[in-house]
Amino acid sequence: MTDDDLQKIRVAAADKEDVEFELDRAELVLQEAVAEALHHGEDPAVVAEISELPLEDVRKLAGEESDMNPVLPF
Numbered sequence: 001m002t003d004d005d006l007q008k009i010r011v012a013a014a015d016k017e018d019v020e021f022e023l024d025r026a027e028l029v030l031q032e033a034v035a036e037a038l039h040h041g042e043d044p045a046v047v048a049e050i051s052e053l054p055l056e057d058v059r060k061l062a063g064e065e066s067d068m069n070p071v072l073p074f
Helices: 001-041 044-051 054-063
Strands: none
Touching: 001 044, 001 054, 044 054
16 A cells, blocks of 8 residues: 555545535534424424425424524534
């Protein structure tokens, strides 16, 4: 194995970590948007369809909306 091989592995691992971070952040932003829509009185079934989340998950967020801290996008 060469130094170039090791460097490619390091870069790939760092790229993967970055993508995982962005995915986690996007999920939090989506959850906040869903909770906010529910707080404004939107129908949970409509929110579930638009957000592509299971209705059960949307209903859970409706129960947790008062506990959620806002997540601000970068």
